[in-house]
Amino acid sequence: MRQAAQLVDVARSKLMASLAGLVLVGFVIVHMLGNLQVFEGSDAINGYASVLRDMPIFLWTARAGLLTAVVVHVGLTVRLALRNRQGRPVPYTLRRYRAASVASRTMALTGSLLLMFIVFHLLHLTVGIIDPAAPHGMDAQGRMDVYGKIIHAFRNPLYVGIYVGGQLVLGLHLSHAVSSVFQTWGIAHAALDRLFKLAGPGVALFVVLGNLAIIFAVFLGWVRT
Amino acid sequence: MKFTLRIWRQRGPNERGGFVTYPVDDVSSDMSFLEMLDALNQRLIVAGEDPVAFEHDCREGICGSCSLVIDGVPHGPDRGVTTCQLYMRRFVDGATITIEPWRAKAFPIIKDLVVDRRALDRIMQAGGYISVNTGGAVDANTLLIGKEEAETAMDAASCIGCGACVAACKNASAMLFVAAKVSHLALLPQGKPERTRRVMAMVRAMEREGFGSCGNQYECEAVCPKQISVRFIALLNREYLRASLTETRLSTRSDSSHGESY
Ligand code: HEM
Numbered sequence: 001m002r003q004a005a006q007l008v009d010v011a012r013s014k015l016m017a018s019l020a021g022l023v024l025v026g027f028v029i030v031h032m033l034g035n036l037q038v039f040e041g042s043d044a045i046n047g048y049a050s051v052l053r054d055m056p057i058f059l060w061t062a063r064a065g066l067l068t069a070v071v072v073h074v075g076l077t078v079r080l081a082l083r084n085r086q087g088r089p090v091p092y093t094l095r096r097y098r099a100a101s102v103a104s105r106t107m108a109l110t111g112s113l114l115l116m117f118i119v120f121h122l123l124h125l126t127v128g129i130i131d132p133a134a135p136h137g138m139d140a141q142g143r144m145d146v147y148g149k150i151i152h153a154f155r156n157p158l159y160v161g162i163y164v165g166g167q168l169v170l171g172l173h174l175s176h177a178v179s180s181v182f183q184t185w186g187i188a189h190a191a192l193d194r195l196f197k198l199a200g201p202g203v204a205l206f207v208v209l210g211n212l213a214i215i216f217a218v219f220l221g222w223v224r225t
Numbered sequence: 226m227k228f229t230l231r232i233w234r235q236r237g238p239n240e241r242g243g244f245v246t247y248p249v250d251d252v253s254s255d256m257s258f259l260e261m262l263d264a265l266n267q268r269l270i271v272a273g274e275d276p277v278a279f280e281h282d283c284r285e286g287i288c289g290s291c292s293l294v295i296d297g298v299p300h301g302p303d304r305g306v307t308t309c310q311l312y313m314r315r316f317v318d319g320a321t322i323t324i325e326p327w328r329a330k331a332f333p334i335i336k337d338l339v340v341d342r343r344a345l346d347r348i349m350q351a352g353g354y355i356s357v358n359t360g361g362a363v364d365a366n367t368l369l370i371g372k373e374e375a376e377t378a379m380d381a382a383s384c385i386g387c388g389a390c391v392a393a394c395k396n397a398s399a400m401l402f403v404a405a406k407v408s409h410l411a412l413l414p415q416g417k418p419e420r421t422r423r424v425m426a427m428v429r430a431m432e433r434e435g436f437g438s439c440g441n442q443y444e445c446e447a448v449c450p451k452q453i454s455v456r457f458i459a460l461l462n463r464e465y466l467r468a469s470l471t472e473t474r475l476s477t478r479s480d481s482s483h484g485e486s487y
């Protein structure tokens with residue numbers, strides 16, 4: 001019954017996973033806001049990208065930080081999820097949920113899909129090895145033509161489909177995750193609890209709608225080329 | 226009323242279990258769920274069969290013994306009641322009712338619908354108490370406690386330790402149980418001196434017993450017969466954080482006032 005093998009420090013793992021998750025939440029918000037500059041035309045977004053690239057120390061620190069956050073978050077949540085699965089070796093024949101949302105019950109699934117999407121996204125738009133036909137050139141000012149890449153990507157219904165799927169998965173994960181963080185850190189308050197509950201879906205909607213606006217605006221040709 | 230019962234039967238801890246279907250009729254709508262099972266058992270005994278084992282004691286919702294998952298919900302369809310306080314009038318005549326035991330690795334099946342819940346006792350032994358010197362009782366009202374704190378502590382103290390929270394949780398986590406016990410004591414002056422040691426010891430005991438971690442899904446609160454709020458889980462998390470921060474300082478001094486190590 002009592003197995004030493006199970007002595008994972010569960011409570012602490014959960015806190016660390018949550019902290020790393022919070023870093024990622026911060027990132028997806030900033031990432032979305034930064035990308036909205038597509039609507040200001042090629043000069044704005046290419047300028048933004050080159051400012052980031054002109055600060056290699058900042059850029060690589062941020063990348064290392066994000067990578068650490070992903071590794072910590074994925075490593076700990078996967079370990080927790082596997083351990084939790086062992087908590088009930090014989091499943092119920094009949095199961096009726098009263099309170100647990102679909103998003104909360106599919107965190108491991110949406111997390112895993114999200115990881116696949118993140119890898120794909122990095123290979124596609126950061127490394128640039130998914131789509132050989134994508135423009136890899138410079139713009140008129142000799143900056144990396146991020147704008148051209150985005151336009152090229154989201155004119156293609158295949159990529160639109162993949163990214164929309166990625167956003168749905170991100171939205172589900174965030175909608176439980178952000179509300180959950182308050183509880184994990186013991187932040188509860190009689191009057192504010194409702195706000196904390198709404199924070200998850202609120203943040204999820206904010207990030208997903210922002211990202212979808214970019215994707216669909218490009219696809220429908222509302223963004224100037 | 227008539228029902229078709231699908232009941233989990235299992236001869237012993239290491240036997241294979243399975244569902245057995247029993248038709249029951251002549252059920253009065255005023256019978257409690259357990260009385261309905263009593264009637265079935267009477268019939269099985271008369272027929273020379275093995276009666277269905279299920280746990281019960283007070284039958285008035287205070288002892289926490291009764292423990293059935295009825296149609297996929299611990300303690301059945303009514304909110305805020307234990308299985309023993311559930312009445313047959315709550316069900317549709319002619320319905321099929323599925324009855325399963327609490328299912329969790331930390332709650333191994335003893336027989337049929339009876340599970341071993343001593344894991345919860347061991348968590349209590351790890352820290353769910355206060356240490357007081359024996360002697361004459363303290364005069365009443367020497368320790369003043371604010372109304373808010375007293376009420377909140379009583380809300381937490383209403384936990385009867387039935388384990389429905391574990392049974393309902395996707396991860397079979399005992400967080401609501403531990404939260405209720407830790408909060409109840411941490412809120413009162415008598416419990417404060419040992420709060421740091423207590424929360425660490427109880428959380429570790431919970432992890433040792435193989436309960437899962439909390440996913441903040443709140444299924445526990447929705448089935449709790451005493452409707453204990455998940456805000457106590459937030460309080461437990463705060464207590465744990467506070468203890469983690471102070472523990473490093475404490476461990477340099479010797480904090481084994483009870484000779485217990487954890
Ligand atoms: C943009 C990427 C991601 C963000 C912003 C994010 C954010 C979060 C946050 C804030 C939580 C809540 C922690 C808490 O309850 O306090 C969480 C939980 C979780 N995440 Fe992620 N996550 C991301 C990616 C992933 C990935 C790639 C996986 C993995 C395979 C994953 C798996 C999980 C799981 C299983 C949980 C539930 C943990 C639990 O409740 O015990 N996440 N995530």
Ligand code: FES
Nearest residue numbers: 284288289291309
């Ligand atoms: S038998 Fe005591 S609570 Fe149900």
